[in-house]
Structures are given as structure tokens and as C-alpha cells.
Amino acid sequence: DAKTTQPPSMDCAEGRAANLPCNHSTISGNEYVYWYRQIHSQGPQYIIHGLKNNETNEMASLIITEDRKSSTLILPHATLRDTAVYYCIVSRGDAGNMLTFGGGTRLMVKP
Amino acid sequence: GAVVSQHPSWVICKSGTSVKIECRSLDFQATTMFWYRQFPKQSLMLMATSNEGSKATYEQGVEKDKFLINHASLTLSTLTVTSAHPEDSSFYICSALGQAGQPQHFGDGTRLSIL
Numbered sequence: 001d002a003k004t005t006q007p008p009s010m011d012c013a014e015g016r017a018a019n020l021p022c023n024h025s026t027i028s029g030n031e032y033v034y035w036y037r038q039i040h041s042q043g044p045q046y047i048i049h050g051l052k053n054n055e056t057n058e059m060a061s062l063i064i065t066e067d068r069k070s071s072t073l074i075l076p077h078a079t080l081r082d083t084a085v086y087y088c089i090v091s092r093g094d095a096g097n098m099l100t101f102g103g104g105t106r107l108m109v110k111p
Numbered sequence: 112g113a114v115v116s117q118h119p120s121w122v123i124c125k126s127g128t129s130v131k132i133e134c135r136s137l138d139f140q141a142t143t144m145f146w147y148r149q150f151p152k153q154s155l156m157l158m159a160t161s162n163e164g165s166k167a168t169y170e171q172g173v174e175k176d177k178f179l180i181n182h183a184s185l186t187l188s189t190l191t192v193t194s195a196h197p198e199d200s201s202f203y204i205c206s207a208l209g210q211a212g213q214p215q216h217f218g219d220g221t222r223l224s225i226l
Contacts, residue, residue, distance in 0.1 A: 034214060043117070043204045043217035044155070087154075098145055099206075099215060101155040 004088045009106040012082075018075040020105050022088030025069040032093050033064060035073045037084040038104070044087065047073065078109045113139050115207045117218025125226055126197060132190045132221045134205030140185035141207035145215065146178075149202040161188045195225045 005023040012018040024033065032051050036044040048055055048062045050071075055062045061074040075082055087104040114137040122130055134144055143162050147155040159180050161167040167180035177199075179191040188207075192199055202222050206215040 036217075038155075041202075041220070041222070043115075043206075043220045046214045046216055049214055093213065098157055098160060100157070101147075103154055 004090060004102055006086075006088055006102065006105045008103060009108070011108050011110055012075075012078045014080060014109055014111050015077055018073075018078040018082065018107060018109070020073040020075075020086050020088075020107065021070065022072070023070045024088070024090045027068050027090050028092075030092055031090045033062065033068075033071050034089045034091060034093075034099065035060070035062065036087045036089065036099075037082075037107075038087070039081075039084045044101075047086075049093075078107075080109050080111065083107060083109045113207075113209065113216040115141075115205065115216045115218040117205055117221055119221060120219060121222040121224075123224045123226065124195065127194055130192045130195055130223060132192075132203055132205070132223075134188045134190070134207065134218050136186045136207040136209070136216075139207070139209045141188075141209060142185065143208040144182055144188040145206045145208070146180060146188075146190050147204045147206070149204060149220075155204060158190075192223065195223070197225045199223065200225045 032049050034049040035047040038044045050062045064071045085104040085106050089099045116135045118133045146158045149155045158173045159167045159169045161180050161182040163182050163185050169175045182188040202220050204220040206217040208215045
């Protein structure tokens with residue numbers, strides 16, 4: 001699996017957009033970019049994933065650069081409940097290619 | 112959305128006992144399930160990969176005789192911690208994968224405390 005690099009922590013003001021960066025310069029052509037988050041004492045929650053194109057769902061937007069070496073997760077209007085550790089993971093997504101969790105980014109949303 | 116149920120959510124037991132944790136995919140068939148362990152202030156570490164009807168594949172350093180995994184159906188995998196000791200106390204989390212390319216979905220974890 002390609003490795004990812006994320007800042008260890010970030011702050012964001014409530015109501016503002018949270019932009020979480022991720023570098024994955026060694027990503028392979030068949031690897032997806034997955035984003036999960038883990039709120040304290042819970043299992044990871046799936047947020048969004050993409051291969052090449054930008055993606056948007058009800059939770060977030062995922063912007064992947066054209067060369068696919070980096071991506072940004074955008075929470076458009078952060079709330080206090082978005083405080084969590086956010087993990088960016090690259091994986092083929094098949095049964096033989098498990099998710100490898102790094103340190104993630106600890107996002108603190110402040111009032 | 113896909114739901115994975117994990118039970119129990121927490122358990123406290125005496126040293127030497129065995130503990131079984133269940134992981135169920137409620138609204139999809141999981142060809143593969145994964146078991147993770149997470150110690151305080153650390154990230155998730157994969158313990159084993161479980162495919163329905165076959166033996167689990169364990170990560171290096173994980174004792175297969177201590178952590179027994181059974182994946183008897185496409186919706187249920189179990190992890191049994193045998194003869195548990197205080198050092199086995201941790202947060203155990205399962206995930207389930209349906210179709211390739213789709214995301215894994217995680218249970219809410221089981222907090223295991225061995226006294």
C-alpha cells in the first residue's frame with residue numbers, strides 16, 4: 001500500500017470550512033483514496049473515497065490533484081461534532097488489500 | 112448505508128477466561144472481514160483478515176492460537192480471545208467489506224478489560 005502523510009493536528013472554527021490535506025506521492029494507478037474519521041471511543045466512520053475525479057457526498061468533498069499525488073478532504077461547515085481523528089488511506093479496496101491506518105489528523109473544531 | 116454491528120461493546124473479565132466478540136454485517140454480505148486492535152493514543156493495527164469459509168490470515172506478531180477467528184457466514188465473523196491476560200486489554204474493532212472498490216465499514220468496537 002502507498003503511504004500517506006497528514007499533519008498531526010489542525011484547528012477549525014465552528015461554521016467554517018475544514019480543509020484536511022493528505023500527501024500520497026507513491027499512489028498506484030489502481031489505488032483509491034479513502035477518508036475515514038474516528039470519534040473518541042468509536043469505530044472509524046467512512047466519509048468518502050475516490051479514484052481520479054473529485055467526489056462529493058452529504059458529509060464532505062474530496063479533491064484529488066490531477067497527478068493523484070495529494071488530496072484534500074473538505075468539510076464545508078464544520079461543527080463541534082466533527083472533532084475527530086481523520087485518516088487518509090490509499091488502497092486497492094479489494095479483499096487482499098487491507099486498509100493501513102497511519103497517525104491521521106486530529107481535527108479540533110472550536111466554537 | 113452499510114451497517115456493521117459489533118457485540119459486546121465492552122466487557123470486563125478475569126484473567127484466564129476466554130472472550131468472544133461478534134461482528135455482523137446487517138444489510139450486506141461481507142466477503143471479507145477484518146479485525147483490528149487499538150491501544151490508547153495509538154492508531155488501529157490490523158490483526159487478521161477473515162474470508163468466509165476459509166482460515167483467517169494473521170498479521171505478523173499476532174498469535175493465531177490466542178486470537179481465534181471464525182467466519183462461518185457472509186454476515187458473521189467472531190474473534191475469541193483465549194485465556195485472556197491484562198496485556199490483552201484493548202479496543203477491538205471489526206470491519207466488513209462487500210464488493211471490491213467499495214469502502215470497508217466498521218463496527219463500533221469492543222473495549223476489553225482483563226483484570
